[in-house]
Amino acid sequence: KVKAGGRNDISVFTTELTTSMQGRLEMQAILRKAFREKWFVLYFQPQYDLVTRRLTGFEALLRLKHPERGVVSPTEFIPVAEETGLIEPIGEWILKESCRAASLWPEHLTLAVNLSPAQFKKGNLPRLIAKTLKQTALKADRLEVEITEGLLLETSNRVLSQLREIKKMGVALIMDDFGTGYSSLSYLWRFSFDGIKIDRSFVHGVGVGGQVEKLLRSIIRLGISLDLKVTAEGVESAQQAHFLVANDCRNVQGFLFGWPVPKDEVATVIAKDIRVGTRAAQNRHDAT
Ligand code: C2E
Ligand code: MG
Ligand code: MG
Ligand code: MG
Numbered sequence: 001k002v003k004a005g006g007r008n009d010i011s012v013f014t015t016e017l018t019t020s021m022q023g024r025l026e027m028q029a030i031l032r033k034a035f036r037e038k039w040f041v042l043y044f045q046p047q048y049d050l051v052t053r054r055l056t057g058f059e060a061l062l063r064l065k066h067p068e069r070g071v072v073s074p075t076e077f078i079p080v081a082e083e084t085g086l087i088e089p090i091g092e093w094i095l096k097e098s099c100r101a102a103s104l105w106p107e108h109l110t111l112a113v114n115l116s117p118a119q120f121k122k123g124n125l126p127r128l129i130a131k132t133l134k135q136t137a138l139k140a141d142r143l144e145v146e147i148t149e150g151l152l153l154e155t156s157n158r159v160l161s162q163l164r165e166i167k168k169m170g171v172a173l174i175m176d177d178f179g180t181g182y183s184s185l186s187y188l189w190r191f192s193f194d195g196i197k198i199d200r201s202f203v204h205g206v207g208v209g210g211q212v213e214k215l216l217r218s219i220i221r222l223g224i225s226l227d228l229k230v231t232a233e234g235v236e237s238a239q240q241a242h243f244l245v246a247n248d249c250r251n252v253q254g255f256l257f258g259w260p261v262p263k264d265e266v267a268t269v270i271a272k273d274i275r276v277g278t279r280a281a282q283n284r285h286d287a288t
Contacts (some may be wrong), residue, residue: 008187027080030066042097043260046269047112047231047253050245052069055273057110059146059253060258062090063068068148082118092128093121099136099143100264105270112144117160123158126165133169140170144195147173149181150179152191163191174229179219188226198249200234206243213243220249 034040044058052238064072090149095113102111119125132139145166154161167173177185178196188196199221205212232244235254244252258269 012050016102024080024083027077028084030064030072031077031086031090034064034066035086039067039164040090040093041065041262042101043262044098044101044257045253045260046273047110047251048257050241050250052116054277055109055270056251057112057142057144058102058105058266059112059260060094060114062114062254067182074120076210078116082116085118087116087118088122089114095128095132096136099138101266102142103136103138105266107139107142107268108218109263110142110172111138112146114146114176117147117150120159120162123162125162126169129171130168132171141172144172144174146176146197147186148176149184152187160191167192167194172229174231177233178223179215188228193228195231197231197233197253198223199239200232200254203232203234203240203244203254204236206237206240214258216243217247220244220247224248249276 003110012195022218025265027233030115041063043061043063045061046055047059048054049056056226062074062078066072078087080092098111098113102109105111115125129143129145132138133143163173172194173183173191174195174197175193176197177187177199179202180199187193198216202212202216202219205216207213229251230249231251231253232240232249235241235244235252235256237256240254241252241256242251261269
């Protein structure tokens, strides 16, 4: 059955539907309709600093709410959207919608937006981002763009120059799902990333035994020594969180801290954090 929009395993589509030709065609039709009918919704997942225990920002995550089929996961429809070029209008909508939302949050909170390789095809992405920031009055240093190394595999000058332009505006460049690709390491310095998001497969290795913990520790050290913002994604247990903070990975995101929530619930997450902050300040005051 379909559950809340936050989880990964929410889709009601069968594998066959997305892998077979007929399934892809059907998905294409659904995407076109979804865009027209405004079935796309953005969810926002909170990110926290384990040292200060405070909220630092949110990652925008796309959902498709089909009136009959329920919530469809982006892992199922993003590839089809990329194939058909639909990712362009959808991506533009994601940027505008998420920046507009973030412009209403307290100034210290950041917004992370996932970019698809297909959005770099035309070459107008830097201009689109600049325009959106201006329209929504969101400061560039509050925006982080997340890309996976799939984009960088075809390291054309076109991609390179766009990444440079985006960085020049003051937008932070984050490598998503770090550690899962083939050449993440060389890309890190060639494209001068500002941060890495360690893939949850490493995080989930905590307490499992074997080599994964050593690998995770090494990835954190590597990120820190390169002066990168190091974030762990998919943190689900207190044990994982303890391991991360003990190994100096202070930025976290995951179900343990908060599920992706619709725009309307973001205010509640922020209010809760402000209460925590006020209490912390009060405790410090009482202690002195
Ligand atoms: P991602 O950018 O790596 O996003 C993190 C995914 O992990 C999200 O899945 C999120 O819901 C899920 N997640 C968060 N915390 C936990 C946890 O504690 N445990 C587990 N098991 N999972 C957790 P989601 O929303 O289904 O998105 C999947 C992927 O789809 C994203 O991976 C991203 O690559 C892509 N995607 C999502 N939204 C967008 C978008 O707006 N644009 C583009 N181009 N891609 C998007
Ligand atoms: Mg991401
Ligand atoms: Mg990721
Ligand atoms: Mg991912």
